């Protein structure tokens with residue numbers, strides 16, 4: 001059984017309590033991870049505060065080199081980390097290796113930007129010189145979810161470090177191992193002690209302690225809407241920047257002139273990571289003229305998917321926990337009660353492991369729970385539509401606004417729809433995953449703050465304006 005301790009100030013202290021991490025494909029234990037309590041978190045914040053005083057002075061070239069070394073360390077340990085990622089998330093080793101690669105790319109991307117964290121000069125009279133600089137915030141707190149733990153940790157830790165901040169990160173109880181491995185890689189890369197601290201532990205204890213610690217000057221959270229709003233409420237007496245990424249109910253819209261093969265492939269991308277993805281295209285809107293022919297292609301693809309206990313053989317991995325599996329099943333039941341049809345799937349295939357069959361639901365009312373709430377499972381719901389105006393209205397009829405897909409060969413139409421969809425990202429003819437180089441904004445209840453791309457550099461810094469009186473007389 002693997003053992004993981006905390007990572008605080010360059011040390012690996014253990015604590016009295018431990019979590020047992022289980023493999024979602026079997027619910028068998030795979031590791032024991034020390035659980036941080038309030039005192040451990042306070043110590044981690046203390047270490048991060050102390051380390052900030054020197055880390056903020058490290059020049060951009062050196063900071064960049066540290067990030068490059070972390071990226072290299074991740075690649076060197078790719079097989080080992082991917083194995084841990086597979087054990088805790090149930091995803092295939094190939095998929096997990098890709099996650100390690102993406103994590104390395106985040107560190108490389110932000111390594112390349114450390115010299116771009118710069119201010120501007122403000123034109124005033126010649127007797128004055130006004131310039132701005134972007135200063136780091138101090139200690140940043142990162143609360144990580146379990147659905148894509150390493151990648152989601154890297155997407156916020158890399159820019160925070162690049163900007164000269166220090167980090168205290170709390171991985172999810174259900175999947176902390178790959179994130180702890182990232183901490184070890186950073187330590188082995190020589191990142192100064194206290195710059196990156198890891199405090200695995202319960203959300204309501206370690207997470208809450210991080211959120212309420214007034215020495216933490218920024219918080220990044222990815223997870224449920226309920227906890228995100230709770231965090232916002234908790235820090236409402238502090239004017240600190242928040243990055244909240246709270247999920248979605250994304251529309252994927254297929255017009256009658258679309259390349260149907262490509263669109264069907266895009267529709268079933270929902271089943272990656274068993275639908276446990278914030279940007280998954282969960283609501284499939286299909287033009288009436290092509291609805292039956294298109295759904296046939298989607299069903300054909302779904303029915304060819306393998307659900308197997310071996311993570312390297314399955315196309316649809318296990319859900320993270322038995323309770324997640326029960327919740328997905330309850331959503332499907334509720335759809336049937338609301339008058340919907342389960343076209344394919346809708347069952348728990350094995351007695352052990354948290355698997356759920358890839359499922360397509362048709363004829364669900366727009367106000368049914370499956371149409372409105374984030375299911376976070378392998379469940380796609382399909383709807384017919386007749387006009388652009390109608391589909392835009394229905395696509396926007398959700399509290400979320402993270403992502404959307406549009407499939408059409410008419411680029412004017414694509415542009416019209418992209419302009420009217422209330423979502424941070426609209427993909428056209430390719431339901432592509434987020435990438436470090438492009439921003440990942442959120443509309444409505446999907447989140448607040450700025451992640452990815454150069455937007456993250458603005459988030460993890462504050463602007464200071466310096467205005468000087470200068471003597472312009474030559475002597």
Ligand code: NDP
Pocket residue numbers: 143144145146147170171172173174201202203204206207208211222223224225227228230245246247248277278374375376
């Ligand atoms: P949570 O929001 O509970 O968990 C996300 C992270 O927040 C975990 O690290 C968790 O800790 C931590 N946390 C929980 N409570 C607190 C708190 N009071 N203060 C600080 N941190 C806290 O999500 P769940 O794991 O319960 O998943 C529930 C649903 O949330 C999913 O079904 C999905 O709909 C959504 N979700 C969305 C994600 C996204 O990518 N947007 C990611 C994950 C979930 P702990 O380790 O104890 O759980």
